[in-house]
Amino acid sequence: MRRNFLELDQVSIGFGPTPTRVDILKDVQLSVAENEFVAILGFSGAGKSTLISLLAGLEAPTSGEVRMAGKRVTRPSPRRGVMFQSYSLLPWLTVFGNIHLAAQQVFPEKSKAEVREHVERYIEMVHLTAARDKRPHELSGGMRQRVSLARTLAMQPEVLLLDEPLSALDALTRAVLQDEILQIWEQEKKTVVLITNDVDEAILMADRILPLTMGPEASLGEAFPVTLERPRNRRTLTDQPEYQHLKAAITAHLVGLNQEARALRGGSLVPMPDIAPKEFHAPSKITGLKWKFSA
Numbered sequence: 682m683r684r685n686f687l688e689l690d691q692v693s694i695g696f697g698p699t700p701t702r703v704d705i706l707k708d709v710q711l712s713v714a715e716n717e718f719v720a721i722l723g724f725s726g727a728g729k730s731t732l733i734s735l736l737a738g739l740e741a742p743t744s745g746e747v748r749m750a751g752k753r754v755t756r757p758s759p760r761r762g763v764m765f766q767s768y769s770l771l772p773w774l775t776v777f778g779n780i781h782l783a784a785q786q787v788f789p790e791k792s793k794a795e796v797r798e799h800v801e802r803y804i805e806m807v808h809l810t811a812a813r814d815k816r817p818h819e820l821s822g823g824m825r826q827r828v829s830l831a832r833t834l835a836m837q838p839e840v841l842l843l844d845e846p847l848s849a850l851d852a853l854t855r856a857v858l859q860d861e862i863l864q865i866w867e868q869e870k871k872t873v874v875l876i877t878n879d880v881d882e883a884i885l886m887a888d889r890i891l892p893l894t895m896g897p898e899a900s901l902g903e904a905f906p907v908t909l910e911r912p913r914n915r916r917t918l919t920d921q922p923e924y925q926h927l928k929a930a931i932t933a934h935l936v937g938l939n940q941e942a943r944a945l946r947g948g949s950l951v952p953m954p955d956i957a958p959k960e961f962h963a964p965s966k967i968t969g970l971k972w973k974f975s976a
């Protein structure tokens with residue numbers, strides 16, 4: 682197991698022209714081990730998707746370096762599979778077609794029969810064999826997300842970057858997909874970075890939880906290791922004292938981050954001048970659809 686498999690080294694990123702640019706992420710330090718499952722928890726707008734885009738090579742840092750297996754990441758690669766909240770499937774292609782298109786591009790050396798077999802294997806893995814020939818509009822949200830997962834997995838990436846892939850799903854479908862992702866992670870031994878805003882999801886799935894501080898200039902805070910035995914049973918997990926302590930500690934930490942950010946914002950508030958509005962004359966008459974004002 683390589684300890685520094687995926688790394689962010691003093692990474693900052695900001696958008697817009699230099700004079701007005703504000704760093705969304707500042708001096709972010711992250712080191713993910715090979716086969717590790719890391720969850721990043723953060724508030725909306727903190728910069729979670731930006732962080733995933735940096736790891737994927739879709740965005741370049743303003744300063745610092747992104748590395749995978751010691752090599753600088755400068756562009757996207759099929760070695761890092763990304764799955765976003767929106768499934769972005771091609772609507773004119775079937776389940777098979779969507780996954781096939783991705784697999785074909787990554788494995789041009791495979792024969793037609795080999796690619797087909799490869800695609801069928803991933804369709805089966807996400808339990809979509811019965812829906813193989815359906816188009817995205819004929820599928821439920823959970824099924825579409827499964828296609829998206831199968832498409833990402835079919836490219837056989839070493840790293841899975843999951844940007845809140847389950848947050849738009851109902852609780853039941855979400856639970857089923859969480860279990861499927863965990864099963865696949867155990868079977869295929871991938872390195873996973875999961876972005877989530879759900880503390881329970883993070884504890885259920887991750888080896889380590891890293892909260893992202895509130896933006897701008899967000900960075901990764903204190904890590905919370907999750908040593909709960911695997912496979913974790915969602916029904917009995919909440920009864921375990923370790924789960925309860927962890928959840929309380931993470932929640933308190935997040936509340937603290939929120940209060941800190943509010944206090945910082947409060948300090949920079951501009952005092953409003955003490956002025957009263959001018960006397961306002963309400964319209965006296967209405968003619969047709971037009972207001973008629975008295976002089």
Ligand SMILES: Nc1ncnc2c1ncn2[C@@H]1O[C@H](COP(=O)(O)OP(=O)(O)OP(=O)(O)O)[C@@H](O)[C@H]1O
Pocket residue numbers: 696697705723724725726727728729730731732896
């Ligand atoms: N390409 C871009 N150009 C300008 N600003 C951007 C760009 N990408 C992100 N931002 C800004 O960076 C900040 C963080 O965005 P990001 O999407 O990473 O947050 P997030 O934590 O994923 O939010 P959410 O949970 O709501 O999806 C936001 O203020 C956003 O407007």
